[in-house]
Amino acid sequence: MSTKKYKLQGKVKPRVRRAVFMLSDEEHSLIQFYLKKYRITNRSRWYRETVLNHILKNMEQDYPTLFEENEMRR
Numbered sequence: 001m002s003t004k005k006y007k008l009q010g011k012v013k014p015r016v017r018r019a020v021f022m023l024s025d026e027e028h029s030l031i032q033f034y035l036k037k038y039r040i041t042n043r044s045r046w047y048r049e050t051v052l053n054h055i056l057k058n059m060e061q062d063y064p065t066l067f068e069e070n071e072m073r074r
Contacts, residue, residue: 023031040046065072 034040035043035046
C-alpha cells in the first residue's frame with residue numbers, strides 16, 4: 001500500500017485567513033512528541049498539510065461515480 005501525496009493545484013496565494021482550535025493536554029502532548037520525534041520545525045505547515053491532505057483524500061473517496069460500489073463488484 002503506497003501513500004499518496006495530495007497537492008492543491010495552481011499558484012500559491014498568500015495566507016490571510018486564520019484558523020484557531022483548542023487541544024486537550026493529552027492531544028497537545030501527543031502532537032509535541034510527534035513533532036519532536038520527526039524533527040518537524042514548521043508546525044503551521046504540518047497542521048495545514050495534515051488537515052488538507054485528510055480533506056482531499058476523503059473528497060477523492062466520496063467522489064460520485066456512475067455505479068454504486070456493489071454494482072461494480074459483480
